[in-house]
Amino acid sequence: MTADLVAYAQRLxxxxxxxxxxxxxxxxxxxxxxxxxxxxxxxxDLLGQARALLSYAGEVEGAGRDEDDLAYLRExxxxxxCLLVEQPNDDFGATIARQLxxxxxxxxxxxxxxxxxxxxxxxxxxxxxxEVAYHRDHATMWTLRLGDGTxxxxxxxxxxxxxxxxxxxxxxxxxxxxxxLAAAGTxxxxxxxxxxxxxxxxxxxxxxxxxxxxxxxxxxxxxRGVHSEHMGYLLAELQxxxxxxxxxxx
Amino acid sequence: xxxxxxxxxxxxxxxxxxxxxxxxxAYRRTLVRQIAQHAHSEIIGMQPEGNWITRAPxxxxxxxxMAKVQDEAGHGLYLYSAAETLGVSxxxxxxxxxxxxxxxxxxxxxxxxxxxxxxxIGWLVxxxxxMNQVPLCRCSYGPYARAMIRIxxxxxxxxxxxxxxLHTLSRGTExxxxxxxxxxxxxxxxxxxxxxxxxxxxxxxxxxxxxxxKRHTNDELxxxxxxxCVPQAEVLGLTLPDPDLRxxxxxxxxxxxPVDWDELARVIKGDGPANRKRMEHKLRAHAEGAxxxxxxxxxxxxxxxxxxxx
Amino acid sequence: MSGREPSAGWPLWEVFVRAxxxxxxxxxxxxxxxxxxxxxxxxxxxxxxxxxxxSIWVVPADAITASSPDExxxxxxxxxxxxxxxxxxxxxxxxxxM
Numbered sequence: 001m002t003a004d005l006v007a008y009a010q011r012l013x014x015x016x017x018x019x020x021x022x023x024x025x026x027x028x029x030x031x032x033x034x035x036x037x038x039x040x041x042x043x044x045d046l047l048g049q050a051r052a053l054l055s056y057a058g059e060v061e062g063a064g065r066d067e068d069d070l071a072y073l074r075e076x077x078x079x080x081x082c083l084l085v086e087q088p089n090d091d092f093g094a095t096i097a098r099q100l101x102x103x104x105x106x107x108x109x110x111x112x113x114x115x116x117x118x119x120x121x122x123x124x125x126x127x128x129x130x131e132v133a134y135h136r137d138h139a140t141m142w143t144l145r146l147g148d149g150t151x152x153x154x155x156x157x158x159x160x161x162x163x164x165x166x167x168x169x170x171x172x173x174x175x176x177x178x179x180x181l182a183a184a185g186t187x188x189x190x191x192x193x194x195x196x197x198x199x200x201x202x203x204x205x206x207x208x209x210x211x212x213x214x215x216x217x218x219x220x221x222x223x224r225g226v227h228s229e230h231m232g233y234l235l236a237e238l239q240x241x242x243x244x245x246x247x248x249x250x
Numbered sequence: 251x252x253x254x255x256x257x258x259x260x261x262x263x264x265x266x267x268x269x270x271x272x273x274x275x276a277y278r279r280t281l282v283r284q285i286a287q288h289a290h291s292e293i294i295g296m297q298p299e300g301n302w303i304t305r306a307p308x309x310x311x312x313x314x315x316m317a318k319v320q321d322e323a324g325h326g327l328y329l330y331s332a333a334e335t336l337g338v339s340x341x342x343x344x345x346x347x348x349x350x351x352x353x354x355x356x357x358x359x360x361x362x363x364x365x366x367x368x369x370x371i372g373w374l375v376x377x378x379x380x381m382n383q384v385p386l387c388r389c390s391y392g393p394y395a396r397a398m399i400r401i402x403x404x405x406x407x408x409x410x411x412x413x414x415x416l417h418t419l420s421r422g423t424e425x426x427x428x429x430x431x432x433x434x435x436x437x438x439x440x441x442x443x444x445x446x447x448x449x450x451x452x453x454x455x456x457x458x459x460x461x462x463x464k465r466h467t468n469d470e471l472x473x474x475x476x477x478x479c480v481p482q483a484e485v486l487g488l489t490l491p492d493p494d495l496r497x498x499x500x501x502x503x504x505x506x507x508p509v510d511w512d513e514l515a516r517v518i519k520g521d522g523p524a525n526r527k528r529m530e531h532k533l534r535a536h537a538e539g540a541x542x543x544x545x546x547x548x549x550x551x552x553x554x555x556x557x558x559x560x
Numbered sequence: 561m562s563g564r565e566p567s568a569g570w571p572l573w574e575v576f577v578r579a580x581x582x583x584x585x586x587x588x589x590x591x592x593x594x595x596x597x598x599x600x601x602x603x604x605x606x607x608x609x610x611x612x613x614x615s616i617w618v619v620p621a622d623a624i625t626a627s628s629p630d631e632x633x634x635x636x637x638x639x640x641x642x643x644x645x646x647x648x649x650x651x652x653x654x655x656x657x658m
Binding site (some may be wrong): 017021024025027028029030031032033034035036037040041043044048050051054067068072091092118144145146148149150152153156221237238240241242245246249250 | 293296297300303304305306307308309310311312313316317319320323324326327330335415418419422423425426531534535539540541542543544545546547548549552
């Protein structure tokens with residue numbers, strides 16, 4: 001049970017950390033100043049979630065690892081984030097597509113987790129649910145504007161949605177860890193998050209004059225630590241300085 | 251009372267000039283230029299630090315750095331707001347920046363080469379900026395003064411976090427201490443240049459002071475900055491790269507060595523180490539974002555049409 | 561003109577904020593946004609850093625009619641005028657030093 005809880009907290013934390021890292025790349029590059037502030041706000045929220053969850057994972061694990069040990073000293077095969085969040089930013093359309101898929105999922109997830117049997121997860125979820133409600137609204141607003149804006153924005157948004165669609169499936173897969181925890185009332189059963197996700201997605205895409213992609217979902221591998229080739233580069237950038245000075249304080 | 255007399259009376263009694271007041275055209279032009287260049291500096295300043303967000307060596311430092319860079323975007327926004335009260339649009343000001351017709355603080359034409367530069371920039375560059383900015387809170391032009399008050403409130407944590415980074419590095423491993431010292435060695439002199447040319451070479455100072463835009467001369471602020479930094483450097487356990495730094499008992503100030511004004515002139519003119527990179531980055535972000543801005547505008551127009559037709 | 565930003569596309573909005581325990585909305589600045597919904601979102605991000613319990617108003621700048629009690633310029637129409645004396649978005653001739 002403890003090992004499961006550690007794995008679960010780490011998984012949620014890794015999702016948030018990797019997406020925060022991707023959003024950090026937008027700083028000083030956003031299409032407008034106001035949007036730069038907005039994306040960084042979202043990134044900061046996610047980073048806060050990551051720190052809370054990874055710290056908790058380290059605490060429960062009881063091996064003396066803190067948030068930085070987990071963020072900076074694990075390797076590719078030890079990270080359990082979903083593949084969706086590690087995909088590169090590409091253009092703003094792809095970034096918004098990724099935000100739409102992921103923040104809609106996160107809202108369902110955290111709303112469910114507010115009722116977790118684990119007090120810490122419930123508390124993290126209560127705070128995070130408010131944050132990701134905002135994230136989802138932001139993604140929704142932009143999906144509407146890009147989908148129903150110009151021909152070019154419609155095409156780019158559509159491309160982003162289609163390119164990232166294969167990774168959406170992993171969000172709703174349940175492995176044994178999550179099945180056990182869900183049975184114990186600690187975790188949210190990913191399959192139960194699907195309905196709310198579908199409804200919001202369908203409504204948003206319809207209003208945005210975008211077609212819902214209909215390709216197949218790839219089977220998830222991130223929860224087992226098998227990532228895309230992007231992950232190595234992401235970690236190299238995130239970790240190198242910390243690793244270069246073992247044991248140093250910053 | 252006619253406009254000029256009202257304006258003069260307001261300046262003489264240190265009152266605010268507001269957007270709807272009469273003002274000399276030269277006053278308006280000076281402010282547009284100064285506020286715009288201040289705003290541009292905040293935006294360009296996001297780059298050297300923004301570079302290090304993805305490589306910050308701890309999650310706490312990453313969060314603090316993201317928040318700091320985000321503040322800078324916000325400061326740019328407040329300042330463009332203030333400039334727009336003078337009859338220009340942000341788009342026009344951006345065009346001028348992109349065309350090289352308006353400038354930004356030349357300090358940002360230096361590269362942020364190591365993590366320790368985050369500390370040096372916070373301690374020295376933000377420190378110098380604060381020294382310039384606090385007096386601006388009493389600037390005669392209301393919107394600029396109010397923007398500066400807001401900025402100064404948020405700025406205090408920036409300098410502290412830079413100082414904290416250097417403090418931790420200085421007391422860390424040998425490699426970390428060396429990193430910190432190297433960064434200070436590279437950022438010290440450029441920070442002194444942030445206060446502008448020496449008073450006897452500064453064309454604008456007299457008029458700006460007469461209009462209560464500027465409250466202290468370049469040299470006064472530069473001296474104040476040096477006096478503040480010397481004891482701080484000692485607390486940090488780091489040296490300043492000036493062999494001529496000496497306490498002057500008579501003046502009660504720290505005497506310091508000659509600033510390389512040629513370097514400042516070169517960097518202002520465009521020959522700084524990172525000038526090209528800063529502008530290319532800004533231009534590219536702007537160009538790549540055009541389709542997004544157009545989409546949002548198009549959507550708004552469509553919605554208006556639909557609502558009108560309904 | 562190619563590459564020219566449609567500045568009419570992201571017009572200027574004035575932002576008013578009432579702090580959590582405040583009595584009234586105060587003018588805090590302005591921002592650019594394509595529509596009201598985004599103006600509100602951006603105002604939250606930029607002017608309140610998303611503090612809770614804060615009330616925000618955003619108003620298109622050109623929807624505001626202004627007057628000042630002791631008008632310093634007698635040539636101003638005392639019945640009310642734009643928020644800013646100088647017309648926004650006027651064209652600066654090329655080559656003019658700004």
